[in-house]
Amino acid sequence: MKNILLIRLSSLGDVVLTTPVIRAVRTHFPDAYIAMLVAKQSADVLRENPHLNEIITYDRLAKDKDTGEMLRIIRHLRERKFTMVIDLQRKFRTELLMYLSGATERVGKGRLCTIRVQEQGNKHATAHYFDLLHAVGIPAADQRLELFFDESERTDAVRRFDTAGIRETALKVGLFPGAGWKLREWMPERFAAIGDRLVTQFNANVLVFGGPKETELVQTVVDLMDAPAIPFAGNLQIRQLAACIQQCDLFLTNDTGPMHIAAAVGTPTVSLFGPGNHIRFQPLGAMHQTIRHDVPCSPCKQFTDKCKDNICMKGIVVDEVWQSISRALEKLSEAI
Numbered sequence: 001m002k003n004i005l006l007i008r009l010s011s012l013g014d015v016v017l018t019t020p021v022i023r024a025v026r027t028h029f030p031d032a033y034i035a036m037l038v039a040k041q042s043a044d045v046l047r048e049n050p051h052l053n054e055i056i057t058y059d060r061l062a063k064d065k066d067t068g069e070m071l072r073i074i075r076h077l078r079e080r081k082f083t084m085v086i087d088l089q090r091k092f093r094t095e096l097l098m099y100l101s102g103a104t105e106r107v108g109k110g111r112l113c114t115i116r117v118q119e120q121g122n123k124h125a126t127a128h129y130f131d132l133l134h135a136v137g138i139p140a141a142d143q144r145l146e147l148f149f150d151e152s153e154r155t156d157a158v159r160r161f162d163t164a165g166i167r168e169t170a171l172k173v174g175l176f177p178g179a180g181w182k183l184r185e186w187m188p189e190r191f192a193a194i195g196d197r198l199v200t201q202f203n204a205n206v207l208v209f210g211g212p213k214e215t216e217l218v219q220t221v222v223d224l225m226d227a228p229a230i231p232f233a234g235n236l237q238i239r240q241l242a243a244c245i246q247q248c249d250l251f252l253t254n255d256t257g258p259m260h261i262a263a264a265v266g267t268p269t270v271s272l273f274g275p276g277n278h279i280r281f282q283p284l285g286a287m288h289q290t291i292r293h294d295v296p297c298s299p300c301k302q303f304t305d306k307c308k309d310n311i312c313m314k315g316i317v318v319d320e321v322w323q324s325i326s327r328a329l330e331k332l333s334e335a336i
Contacts, residue, residue, distance in 0.1 A: 002032040003081055007098060008088040009058055011180065012238065012257035013281070014125070015042040016145055016264050018088055019049070021129045024140035025086075026051035035080065037073070037097070044238050045261070048148035054080075070097070077101035086132055087113070107132050125280050143284055145264035149243055157243035164207075164230050171204040171329075174245055174267075175229075176253040177221050178214035183307055184255050186272045186316060188217065192224035193318045194252060194325065199227035202329060207232055207248065209241060209258065250328050252321070255281060263288060268332070270324045274312035275300045287331075289324045291316055 004025060008018050015038055025034055033053050036046060040057040047055070056076060062069040078101060085098040087108035099112040107115045117135045119128055130140040158168070166172060177191045191208075198204040206225070210218035210233030218233035232244060238261075245251055245258065246265035253259040253269060255276040262269045263283035271283060273292035277299040282290040292298070293315040300307065 002029055003083050004029060004032050004034045005037060005056075005077065005080070005082040005085045005098075005101065005103065006034070006088060007037045007085065007094045009037065009039045009060065009091075009094060010042075010089060011039075012042045012045060013260040015039075016045055016147065016257070016260040017125045017281075018129060019046075019146045019264065020126050020140065020143050021086075021088065021133060022046075022049060022051045023142070023146065024130070024133055024138060028138045033080075035082075037077070045147060045242070045264075047239065048150055049146075050148065073097060074100045084136070086136075088129055088132065090119075105136070107136055122277070122279050124282075124284065126284075128280075145260060145283075147242055147261060147264040149239070149246075153239060153243045154246070156240065157247050160232075160240075160244060161247060164232075166205045166207070166230065171198075171202055172207060172248045172250075173198050173202075173204045173325075174207045174209055174248040174251045174253075174262075175221065176209050176251065176256065176258050178210045178217055179254040179256040181275070183275050183310055183313070185217075186254055186274075186313055188220045189224050190316075190318050190321070191221045191252070194321055195221065195225045195229050196227045197322055198325070199225075199229075205230065207244070209233060209236075209244070211241075249332055250325065252325065259283060268328050270321065270328060272313070272316055272321070274298060274310065274316070275307070287328075289328060291321060291324055 035054040037056045040059045043055050043057045082101050082103040084105040085103040087094045087098045090109045095110040095112050098106050106113045115135050117132050126143040133140045175191050179185045195206040198206050206229040208218045208221050208229050208231050215234040218231045222229045222231050242261045245262050248267050251262040251267045251269045255273045259271050268287040269283050270289045278292050295312050298312040
């Protein structure tokens, strides 16, 4: 029996994007012991995933992450006696962990790998991941993201909506004005303008979501609206947020982790891209729409925060976003 380890230590959205890989590996090796090494801060999105035997967490925020935390992880990996490791991160730290795990079959891009696979072209992140699987004979074509809940988590989301006065039969549209990087954020007043139109033209319940650090931003959007909106920020854990997004009929979002969560739970999205690489990260499928402007500097290294103009996000105007939302809601009504 194979013991297989998958590694992706990056952010929340990146981990969600690995779910097609996890499913493909399990399909090909139904009896294998399959573990995933992820950052502790992103591990919850993989909870309840039936394709995994174990989730191993690495604390990227630990004070001793380069010494004690690394040693702890290495000991754990060696105890598991993995025979194959696939490095989806493809950075030196993850390559080193793969090598020190003791696995004889190591798939990645560095010199410590037994099977080296370089990234080919600009394509979706899941397609890059599949290149690694194909190199070891694992078939993979289905790029569908997925996220699993137990029934109590769905019930809790319904209860939260009931408490907020949201009718189950009413149209529910989620807005996510935040992002991991400030330059990816569309303007709060423009989110508010969309929220007002949703209420006046569709009688929708507008839910404004945010993470623990985005409470003020969420409240700003709510306060800028003339119509009523419901803030959901500050007190939601990531799985609670995901279950609430699943209850929405549509999700308007910046390029950020919850965008991928929405795609994984089957909620249609309208996604706003600026600095990020839309070819690599946009949600796939007919139920999702991406809005961006082709400016010379996009995609960019937005992680430096050196951009002063943010023209890629400022160029996205309310009317074009509204047109996309209207199309999405028309499709929804036709499906009903």
